[in-house]
Amino acid sequence: MESDKIETLLEKYFEATSTVAEEESLRTYFSGHAIAPHLEQYAPMFQYFSKAKEERFTKKVPTPKPIWHKQAIYRWISVAAVAVLLFGVYFGREYQERKDAEYAYAETKKALDLLAQNFSKGTEKVAYLKQFEKTKQKIYNEN
Amino acid sequence: MQQSDFLKVVMPFKDKLYRMAKRLLVSTEEAEDATQEILLKLWTKNKDFESYKNVEAFAMTMTKNFCLDRLKSKQAGNLKLVHSNYQDENTSLQRQLETKDSIGWVQKIMEDLPEQQKMVLQLRDVEDYDFEEISEMLNMQPTAVRVTLSRARKAVREKLLQKHSYGIG
Numbered sequence: 001m002e003s004d005k006i007e008t009l010l011e012k013y014f015e016a017t018s019t020v021a022e023e024e025s026l027r028t029y030f031s032g033h034a035i036a037p038h039l040e041q042y043a044p045m046f047q048y049f050s051k052a053k054e055e056r057f058t059k060k061v062p063t064p065k066p067i068w069h070k071q072a073i074y075r076w077i078s079v080a081a082v083a084v085l086l087f088g089v090y091f092g093r094e095y096q097e098r099k100d101a102e103y104a105y106a107e108t109k110k111a112l113d114l115l116a117q118n119f120s121k122g123t124e125k126v127a128y129l130k131q132f133e134k135t136k137q138k139i140y141n142e143n
Numbered sequence: 144m145q146q147s148d149f150l151k152v153v154m155p156f157k158d159k160l161y162r163m164a165k166r167l168l169v170s171t172e173e174a175e176d177a178t179q180e181i182l183l184k185l186w187t188k189n190k191d192f193e194s195y196k197n198v199e200a201f202a203m204t205m206t207k208n209f210c211l212d213r214l215k216s217k218q219a220g221n222l223k224l225v226h227s228n229y230q231d232e233n234t235s236l237q238r239q240l241e242t243k244d245s246i247g248w249v250q251k252i253m254e255d256l257p258e259q260q261k262m263v264l265q266l267r268d269v270e271d272y273d274f275e276e277i278s279e280m281l282n283m284q285p286t287a288v289r290v291t292l293s294r295a296r297k298a299v300r301e302k303l304l305q306k307h308s309y310g311i312g
Contacts, residue, residue, distance in 0.1 A: 014300065052265075
């Protein structure tokens with residue numbers, strides 16, 4: 001590239017009105033060997049910028065398993081525990097109710113059975129009574 | 144976001160964050176620590192990535208703020224002196240070589256620039272961002288970016304020419 005063109009670019013460069021592409025061409029010019037002697041004083045600047053680009057971050061990018069992940073697990077475990085507890089209470093109560101009903105049924109049945117038993121016993125006794133009455137009547141009639 | 148997705152997003156600009164950190168903090172170890180810290184912060188925030196329209200610019204702003212905070216706390220804690228002593232004692236062979244040649248001068252010169260000029264020069268001349276991106280990253284008006292950049296470039300030129308004519312190596 002002709003040096004007068006470079007000079008124009010340099011002027012724009014120091015006024016910060018040059019484009020990224022123009023600055024790129026300046027860097028290319030100064031990284032070459034055909035630098036005009038009167039422009040050589042600017043060379044270190046552009047050479048340094050080109051060199052500075054090459055520096056790399058060599059350490060590992062840290063991506064630990066996030067701490068909130070662990071907390072989230074605990075949170076979900078507690079949610080599950082509460083759900084299990086609620087289920088337990090609900091079904092437990094239902095089971096208890098059924099048990100209670102069954103018990104009441106059994107007790108009622110037992111009571112009714114007892115009643116029926118005693119009732120039939122009573123009927124038997126009344127049958128005796130009838131016999132007695134009959135015999136009594138017979139005796140009356142005979143007299 | 145999975146680890147691999149995150150790496151895919153971060154890989155293209157992690158070096159740029161590191162170079163920015165190093166430009167501000169000078170020390171390699173400090174810059175590495177800062178970069179790791181920032182990447183870690185990004186990783187913990189990666190759920191919100193969709194809400195940032197430009198993750199790279201956001202990360203660069205984070206780097207800038209983080210490093211400026213570091214510098215501020217160092218000055219407040221009067222640790223700057225200790226830090227530069229430390230640096231001098233441990234001047235590596237490579238660094239000595241760097242400062243001997245004229246390319247190394249530019250690095251030295253940039254170290255002495257005000258932070259704002261350093262950052263603008265770094266983002267433009269090393270990383271090739273355009274003015275809009277830089278103004279977003281540094282939270283500056285584009286015209287202010289232009290002015291600062293011009294001043295920074297002229298300052299570097301002036302000091303470089305001084306050294307050149309004095310012949311100090």
